[in-house]
Amino acid sequence: xxxxxxxxxxxxxxxxxxxCDRCQPGHWGFPTCRPxxxxxxxxxxxxxxxxxxxxxxxxxxxxxE
Numbered sequence: 001x002x003x004x005x006x007x008x009x010x011x012x013x014x015x016x017x018x019x020c021d022r023c024q025p026g027h028w029g030f031p032t033c034r035p036x037x038x039x040x041x042x043x044x045x046x047x048x049x050x051x052x053x054x055x056x057x058x059x060x061x062x063x064x065e
Contacts (some may be wrong), residue, residue, distance in 0.1 A: 023047055038064045 011020035014033030036045035038052040041064035056062035
């Protein structure tokens with residue numbers, strides 16, 4: 001059931017947006033919205049490919065490995 005005042009529907013885990021049509025930060029691959037796998041070295045990944053963005057701690061690679 002959607003909220004009668006705001007119209008916001010409850011989204012499944014990992015999804016967000018007014019129509020639950022995109023992944024929340026830290027997730028990728030809508031509609032399944034899997035968590036980013038960045039080994040603790042990045043907060044975000046590309047929403048389509050899952051490649052980690054802005055790796056820290058002198059790490060690089062798709063999963064900051």
